[in-house]
Amino acid sequence: MGLLSRNATCNTHGQDSSYFLGWEEYEKNPYDEINNPDGIIQMGLAENQLSFDLIESWLAKNPDATNFKREGQSIFRGLALFQDYHGLPSFKNAMADFMSENRGNRVSFDPKNLVLTAGATSANETLMFCLADSGDAFLLPTPYYPGFDRDLKWRTGVEIVPIKSTSANGFRITKSSLQEAYEQAQKLNLKVKGVLITNPSNPLGTTTTRTELNHLLDFISCKNIHLISDEIYSGTVFTSPGFISVMEVLKEKNLENTNVSKRVHIVYSLSKDLGLPGFRVGVIYSNDDIVVAAATKMSSFGLVSSQTQYLLSSLLSDKNFTANYLKENKIRLKIRHKKLVSGLEAIGIECLKSNAGLFCWVDMRHLLRSNTFEAEIELWKKIVYEVKLNISPGSSCHCNEPGWFRVCFANMNEETINVALNRLKMFVHGMSSTTRSQSEHQRLKSLRKMKMSNWVFRLSFHDREFDER
Amino acid sequence: MKQLSTKVTSNGHGQDSSYFLGWEEYEKNPYDEIKNPNGMIQMGLAENQLCFDLIESWLAKNPDAASLKRNGQSIFRELALFQDYHGMPEFKKAMAEFMEEIRGNRVTFDPKKIVLAAGSTSANETLMFCLAEPGDAFLLPTPYYPGFDRDLKWRTGAEIVPIHCSSSNGFQITEAALQQAYQQAHKLDLKVKGVLVTNPSNPLGTALTRRELNLLVDFITSKNIHLISDEIYSGTMFGFEQFISVMDVLKDKKLENTEVSKRVHVVYSLSKDLGLPGFRVGAIYSNDEMIVSAATKMSSFGLVSSQTQYLLSALLSDKKFTSQYLEENQKRLKSRQKQLVSGLESAGITCLRSNAGLFCWVDMRHLLDTNTFEAELDLWKKIVYNVKLNISPGSSCHCTEPGWFRVCFANMSEDTLDLALKRLKTFVESTDCGRMISRSSHERLKSLRKKTVSNWVFRVSWSDRVPDER
Numbered sequence: 001m002g003l004l005s006r007n008a009t010c011n012t013h014g015q016d017s018s019y020f021l022g023w024e025e026y027e028k029n030p031y032d033e034i035n036n037p038d039g040i041i042q043m044g045l046a047e048n049q050l051s052f053d054l055i056e057s058w059l060a061k062n063p064d065a066t067n068f069k070r071e072g073q074s075i076f077r078g079l080a081l082f083q084d085y086h087g088l089p090s091f092k093n094a095m096a097d098f099m100s101e102n103r104g105n106r107v108s109f110d111p112k113n114l115v116l117t118a119g120a121t122s123a124n125e126t127l128m129f130c131l132a133d134s135g136d137a138f139l140l141p142t143p144y145y146p147g148f149d150r151d152l153k154w155r156t157g158v159e160i161v162p163i164k165s166t167s168a169n170g171f172r173i174t175k176s177s178l179q180e181a182y183e184q185a186q187k188l189n190l191k192v193k194g195v196l197i198t199n200p201s202n203p204l205g206t207t208t209t210r211t212e213l214n215h216l217l218d219f220i221s222c223k224n225i226h227l228i229s230d231e232i233y234s235g236t237v238f239t240s241p242g243f244i245s246v247m248e249v250l251k252e253k254n255l256e257n258t259n260v261s262k263r264v265h266i267v268y269s270l271s272k273d274l275g276l277p278g279f280r281v282g283v284i285y286s287n288d289d290i291v292v293a294a295a296t297k298m299s300s301f302g303l304v305s306s307q308t309q310y311l312l313s314s315l316l317s318d319k320n321f322t323a324n325y326l327k328e329n330k331i332r333l334k335i336r337h338k339k340l341v342s343g344l345e346a347i348g349i350e351c352l353k354s355n356a357g358l359f360c361w362v363d364m365r366h367l368l369r370s371n372t373f374e375a376e377i378e379l380w381k382k383i384v385y386e387v388k389l390n391i392s393p394g395s396s397c398h399c400n401e402p403g404w405f406r407v408c409f410a411n412m413n414e415e416t417i418n419v420a421l422n423r424l425k426m427f428v429h430g431m432s433s434t435t436r437s438q439s440e441h442q443r444l445k446s447l448r449k450m451k452m453s454n455w456v457f458r459l460s461f462h463d464r465e466f467d468e469r
Numbered sequence: 470m471k472q473l474s475t476k477v478t479s480n481g482h483g484q485d486s487s488y489f490l491g492w493e494e495y496e497k498n499p500y501d502e503i504k505n506p507n508g509m510i511q512m513g514l515a516e517n518q519l520c521f522d523l524i525e526s527w528l529a530k531n532p533d534a535a536s537l538k539r540n541g542q543s544i545f546r547e548l549a550l551f552q553d554y555h556g557m558p559e560f561k562k563a564m565a566e567f568m569e570e571i572r573g574n575r576v577t578f579d580p581k582k583i584v585l586a587a588g589s590t591s592a593n594e595t596l597m598f599c600l601a602e603p604g605d606a607f608l609l610p611t612p613y614y615p616g617f618d619r620d621l622k623w624r625t626g627a628e629i630v631p632i633h634c635s636s637s638n639g640f641q642i643t644e645a646a647l648q649q650a651y652q653q654a655h656k657l658d659l660k661v662k663g664v665l666v667t668n669p670s671n672p673l674g675t676a677l678t679r680r681e682l683n684l685l686v687d688f689i690t691s692k693n694i695h696l697i698s699d700e701i702y703s704g705t706m707f708g709f710e711q712f713i714s715v716m717d718v719l720k721d722k723k724l725e726n727t728e729v730s731k732r733v734h735v736v737y738s739l740s741k742d743l744g745l746p747g748f749r750v751g752a753i754y755s756n757d758e759m760i761v762s763a764a765t766k767m768s769s770f771g772l773v774s775s776q777t778q779y780l781l782s783a784l785l786s787d788k789k790f791t792s793q794y795l796e797e798n799q800k801r802l803k804s805r806q807k808q809l810v811s812g813l814e815s816a817g818i819t820c821l822r823s824n825a826g827l828f829c830w831v832d833m834r835h836l837l838d839t840n841t842f843e844a845e846l847d848l849w850k851k852i853v854y855n856v857k858l859n860i861s862p863g864s865s866c867h868c869t870e871p872g873w874f875r876v877c878f879a880n881m882s883e884d885t886l887d888l889a890l891k892r893l894k895t896f897v898e899s900t901d902c903g904r905m906i907s908r909s910s911h912e913r914l915k916s917l918r919k920k921t922v923s924n925w926v927f928r929v930s931w932s933d934r935v936p937d938e939r
Contacts (some may be wrong), residue, residue, distance in 0.1 A: 007767075009759070049550070059537070067535050076528065078749050081516060118771050122771060131473060133474050134478075224472075278549050290477060301591045305749050307774065308776050
């Protein structure tokens with residue numbers, strides 16, 4: 001008898017994917033300006049390290065937020081005991097306001113419809129448990145965050161069917177791609193329970209357009225299914241077009257308080273906007289009371305530490321702080337984004353035009369040996385092991401077309417980006433000579449077969465080709 | 470088409486049980502010494518509020534721990550970014566050592582085999598996901614913590630089959646009961662994947678005996694199944710006996726590093742011993758690498774806040790603090806338990822003899838109208854609505870005998886406990902004498918009523934107290 005469950009023994013956790021393997025390489029040999037200048041630069045981690053100073057200076061001015069005091073009185077006991085899955089009211093109020101602020105106060109969020117969870121990872125899984133049974137499917141536009149394969153499918157038994165998008169139209173979601181995905185699910189005998197999008201998109205770094213949002217709402221209305229909008233990057237929109245939340249579109253279409261609006265759910269987190277992934281703060285927002293009630297009970301499996309709820313409720317209640325932070329954060333992201341984009345341009349590498357996120361969706365199709373995913377992985381391995389940059393290959397994000405890579409820019413300082421760009425420059429320039437040496441390689445291979453001695457072969461052949469070792 | 474999952478539309482969360490309904494009543498009318506002295510006293514919540522002063526004074530002397538500093542330097546950034554599901558190494562080390570200390574350093578815990586989770590609620594569910602498929606079963610001795618119905622079954626699809634324990638032997642687990650449960654599972658066509666025990670027991674407040682632990686280890690060996698020992702109350706052992714962990718028994722039976730030891734898993738948490746349920750700190754300890762690995766990945770769904778890991782790693786690394794805390798905690802729990810037990814005794818109520826936990830398992834069988842669960846619920850409602858004490862009825866813990874109640878003692882001040890005991894005593898005294906008289910009176914009046922005595926005579930002689938007559 002199998003002693004462990006299928007969950008424990010399978011690899012639906014998805015962690016054998018290259019997305020995670022790149023991380024492992026980095027762990028073995030991490031770049032450090034001083035201690036390890038030849039190490040691997042981490043460009044595969046979508047972290048926001050650009051605005052910590054703003055939070056640190058707030059913390060220095062507001063010591064009570066962390067020392068268990070409120071107006072000089074100890075509140076330790078209250079917090080130590082606070083495990084109510086409805087969450088700290090002051091924190092939910094502050095979160096609702098912050099989410100509203102992120103949307104230019106064009107929509108408002110009722111704290112009673114908010115459910116707190118230990119990160120968006122927990123929020124997304126919980127929503128799956130609430131909306132789908134094992135064997136049901138959700139449609140996701142590709143490319144998408146690799147973690148979804150684990151978060152949405154692993155323990156829930158839910159399936160993901162891709163809504164395929166292509167570079168032909170900037171990876172936009174179209175009516176026909178939605179319909180095609182739906183039909184594909186039916187062919188696979190899967191009951192579609194909804195669509196899940198990330199807006200702004202990871203890995204594209206683009207905000208979803210009003211047209212796309214309208215298509216999505218029409219689609220879920222007509223199919224009578226759910227729409228989950230993971231808006232975890234909503235505070236990282238640094239240039240036009242601005243951020244449009246699905247909540248705004250519901251309002252514009254006069255669909256608030258209708259059955260459709262009950263099938264639209266938002267996921268949020270402080271891991272990207274505020275750069276606090278370690279604190280495990282996620283949120284589900286739903287207009288459906290039953291979903292809120294069920295998700296609230298399920299949040300027992302991943303509550304936010306009361307110590308952390310208290311700190312963040314103080315932070316986010318400070319409107320001076322939040323207004324300044326949101327503004328400054330965007331300015332810094334914009335600058336850093338520009339640095340990466342122009343640096344890549346100078347090497348002849350283009351990016352998808354983006355206005356949000358902590359990364360660029362980089363077009364390296366022209367550097368592929370062939371228009372295949374094998375060639376993409378080959379290129380990726382070179383970039384990881386030789387150029388020593390950990391970037392994420394598009395195939396790990398289920399991209400349809402080989403040659404795209406997600407490259408992060410907000411988790412390192414300016415000098416490090418410069419180093420990364422320089423390395424890439426050298427690699428790309430070296431590559432054009434590699435193309436020469438490739439045909440040379442082919443010639444030498446046939447020569448070898450004509451019995452040239454090994455030592456001649458070894459001298460002329462570069463170490464770089466793994467498959468020849 | 471059905472819009473929401475079956476998990477949402479069924480009642481698998483188990484929260485319609487009386488265990489939770491009592492809480493709701495309390496929320497509406499909570500006791501406060503000054504503002505609401507007639508309110509409901511919460512005795513249904515197993516919280517440890519006796520030793521906060523010790524932690525508070527440590528915090529006052531060690532301000533860096535809470536203010537995100539190390540040696541006066543801010544480590545905010547490091548903590549803000551730390552989301553490694555392997556957990557903070559210093560914290561896992563401190564947890565391992567704390568767990569060892571609680572077991573008198575007789576066994577060792579390897580930090581690499583610890584998986585952190587957001588509370589033992591998360592730890593237990595995660596273990597189910599790792600060990601059982603939907604439809605598989607775990608055997609649990611009754612009575613057990615009502616939350617298990619949700620934690621172990623709801624989203625996992627696992628089933629619980631009870632191992633029936635009775636008062637005839639102090640609710641101890643017997644070989645016969647284990648076998649019977651196993652066979653019952655078979656009758657129900659359920660594959661048994663393991664046994665889960667809480668040691669010390671919730672709601673009994675007793676630590677498992679060596680005999681029971683040996684029985685359990687032999688049982689899982691012979692059936693080739695798992696044993697989960699939820700040792701969340703291990704630091705609340707206040708009796709003369711030492712706490713015996715299943716890990717002690719594995720060592721004593723020389724089963725360390727065997728196949729059996731790979732099927733024994735311990736769950737722990739800081740919610741009871743340290744009184745920190747709000748901080749969401751739980752742990753799974755397993756000798757099976759595959760389980761550690763799978764559970765670690767699953768912990769992504771419920772990681773412990775790095776802010777909290779840091780604070781607690783500082784606290785638990787202070788060995789002076791931990792040894793003083795454990796000793797003082799036990800003393801205070803012992804004295805509080807004694808206060809409850811003797812107070813109940815003077816009201817003619819006995820408890821199961823206990824040596825651990827934050828509650829007593831109270832025998833109110835003699836106060837039942839009939840030896841039925843209906844009568845238990847009747848009595849419970851009286852105690853909640855009339856005596857205004859929220860206690861937990863045994864049926865909510867799946868006890869097979871009516872009349873037992875779990876009464877918590879560590880979540881209130883001495884004075885409040887006194888007051889609760891006084892109220893209960895008054896209730897018992899009025900019920901005892903009153904009931905004999907009023908019952909026959911009640912019968913007489915009922916027949917009189919049928920003989921057309923006017924309603925106002927009836928209403929004036931009959932007390933409000935019995936709801937079924939309103």
